[in-house]
Amino acid sequence: MATQIGRERLLAHFRTMARIRAFEETAERLYNEKRIPGFVHLSSGQEAIPAGVCANLAAEDRLTSTHRGHGHTIARGGDIQAMMLELFGRQGGSCGGKGGSMHIADMRIGMLGANGVVAAGLPIAVGAAHAAKLAGEPRVVACFFGDGAVNRGPFLESLNWAAVHRLPVLFVCEDNRWSATTPTRLTTAGPGIAARAEALGVPACAVDGNDVAAVDYLAGELVASVRAGGGPRLLLAATYRWSGHTSADAGAYRDPAEVARAKTDDPLRRAARALGGLGVAAEELAAIESDVAAELAHAVQLAERAPFPDPAALYTDVQDIGAPTARVPA
Amino acid sequence: MSRMSFVEATRQALAAEMRRDGRIFVLGEDLGRGGVFQQYRGLQAEFGPARVVDTPISESAIMGVAVGAAMCGARPVVEMRYLDFTLCAVDELVNQAAKLRYMLGGQARVPMVVRQPIGLWANCAAQHSQSLEAWWVHVPGLVVLCPGDPADAGPMLAAAIRADDPVVLLEYKELFPVEGEVGDPTLPAEIGRARLVRPGSDLTLVAWGGSVREAAGAAELLAARGISAEVIDLRSLWPWDSAAVLASVARTGHLLVAQEATEVAGFGAEIAALVAEETGARVARIGAPRTPIPFSPALEAAYRVDAARIAARAAAFLARHR
DSSP states (O other): OHHHOOHHHHHHHHHHHHHHHHHHHHHHHHHHHTTOOOOOOOTEEEEEHHHHHHTTOOTOOOEOSSOOOOOHHTTOOHHHHHHHHHHHTTSSTTTTTTOOOOGBBBBGGGGGGSSTTTTTTHHHHHHHHHHHHHTTTOOOOOEEEEGGGGSSSSHHHHHHHHHTOOOOOOEEEEEEEEEEEEGGGGOOSSHHHHHHHHHOOOOOOEEEEEEHHHHHHHHHHHHHHHHTOOEEEEEEEEEEEEEEOTTTTOTSSSSSHHHHHHHHHHHHHHHHHHHHHHTHHHHHHHHHHHHHHHHHHHHHHHHHHOOOGGGGGGGTTOOTTOOOOOOOOO | OEEEHHHHHHEEEEEHHHHOOOTEEETTTGGGGGGGSSTTTTTTHHTTTEEEEEOOOOOOHHHHHHHHHTTOEEEEEEESSSSGGGGGIIIIIIIITTTTHHHTSSOOOOOOEEEEESSOOOOOOOOSOOOOHHHHHHHEEEEEEEEOOOHHHHHHHHHHHSSSSOOEEEEEGGGGGGGEEETTTTTTOTTTTEEEEEESEEEEEEETTTTTHHHHHHHHHHHHHTEEEEEEEOOOSOOOOOOHHHHHHHHHHHHEEEEEEEEOOOHHHHHHHEEEHHOOOOEEEEEESSSOOOSSSHHHHHHHHHHHHHHHHHHHHHHHHO
C-alpha cells in the first residue's frame, strides 16, 4: 500500500502523525504536571486515521470531531499554537479560552468542532452536508466518531438521514475498542459496526486503522465516490487507544499485556518502516521528529506566558438578542 | 388590517421569508401534508421538497441537522410538532445549538428557529400538552418568543427567522385557529417588547401565550368586582421586557403572574422575584398544579389556569395585602 500512495505522501503522513503524537504527549505531560486546567482526551496510537482521511479533503470540505479531537484538527492543518493556547485557557486560543480541549474548532479550515457529547458530531456533520447540497456547493464532510457512538440514537438517525438524502458525508468510525472504560464488545450486540451502517443504507469498508497508507488509499476512494454524488460512505478503522479514557484515567482496568501488544502496532513506527523500505533515511525521520518537538516546546512556552482572557469576555458571544450583562449589586 | 387566524398569519410570514431568502429551509415531520396544525399548508407545493423537508421521525437528527446547516450558512426553521417531542432533541438544542457560538469563541453562529406548538389542546394528555418555556429561558444562548395574539404571530416568526441566534418559538396550539385583526403579518416584530393588553390601576397581571386571553378574561371578571387590573402580554420571554413590567407595577403596586405551566419553578417565579427585588412590591403567581397533565376533560378542567382561577387568585391576593 505504501508504494501505491508514494514516498512523498507517506512522508507527509509521517510528519502529520508525529505532530499529533507530540501534541498528545505534551498535553499528557502538562496535565500530569498540573500546568493546564481540565482534562484532556488523548488519541495517541490513533494518529493514522485522521492523517490518512484528512489528506483526502479539499479546501472547501468540512469535518466534525469528537471529545478526542486533537488529531483531527492537526491533520486538517489546524494551528498548533492556537490549540495549545486553548488548552491553557489563554487569549488567542482557538476558542478564546472558552471551549478548551473538548471544543477546539477552527472554522477557517472547515473544522466545525470537537464535541463533549458522544455521537453529537454526527447530525451536525449531516447538517453541514445538507446545507452544502441545498446551496449546490461541492463540499464533502468527514465525520469522525468512535465505536462507543454507534450505540447512541444519533448514529442511527444521522446515517439514515444521510442515506435518504444521498448527502456527501464520509463517516469515519475510529474503533479503538473502548467506550470510555468499558470494552465496546461487551455492550454492543449484532454483527458489527459495518453491518449496522449497511443496514442503514450506508456502504461500509473496513481498514487497518494503524496503516496510514491503507487509510489514505481507501479514504481517497470513498471521498471520491462521495464527492461524485454517490451518497454517504462509512470507513471503519480498527485501532487502539493507548491512554485511558481521559488524562486522569490510568487505564488500570485494562490488561497491561493488551496495551503492550497494541503499542507494538504503532502507526508511526509502521510508517517509518515503510519509508525505510522506500529509501528514506532514518536521519530524515529523526529530523522531522526533532522539528516537531521544537515546535511543541515553543508553543508551550508562548502559551504559558500568554495572558488569560479579560473577565469581560465571560459575557461575549453568548447571543445578540438578550445578551447577558453583569448584574450590578444593589 | 384584516381578519386572519393566528396560523394563517404564521404561514404567510414564513412564505414571505422563504421568498425573500433562499437560504431558509424548513424541516420537520409531515410538512408536505401541511403539518399537524396546517402551519405549512401549500408551502411544499410552492418551494419544493428540498426547502420544505419531510423528515424521518428523528428528532435528534432534525435538530442536529439544523445546527450543522445553520453553522454552514443555511437558515433552518425546525418544526418539532409538539413541544413535548423537543425532549427527544434536548442535547442538540441545549448542548449544541445554544452553546456552540460561545464554546467556539464566536467562530460560528447558529441562526435557527425551533417552532414548538405548546400547551393544552384537544385533551391530548401528558405527553402532548406541556408548557416547558421555563426550561428554555434557563438556557443561555437561546432567545424564547411566545406570541399571544394573531397580530403578533407572523411578525414574531419573521423576527425569529431574521435573528442570528437560535430562537425557540412557542406557539400555543389553542391559539392557532383564533382569528383577530392582523396588520402586515410579514413585518418582523421588535423582539423583547411587551404589549399592553388592557390598562388598569390596582394590579398588574402579566401573562404570555395562551394565558393572555385568560388574563384578559380575568381582568373583565375583576372589573365587575370593582378591581382594575392592567394586563401585559410579555410576548418575548428571553429577553423579557422587565422595564414595562416594572413601570406598570410602580403604578399598581401589585403583581400577579399567570402561566399555564406548572407553577413550581416556572418562569412566573423569575418575574415575581425580579419585581420583588427591584421594587419591594407585593408579588404573586398562579400556575398549574405540579401534576402531569390529565386526559379526562373533568381532570383537565381542574388543572387549567383559566380566567376564573386567575381572577379568584387576584382578588384573594389583593384582599390580603390592601
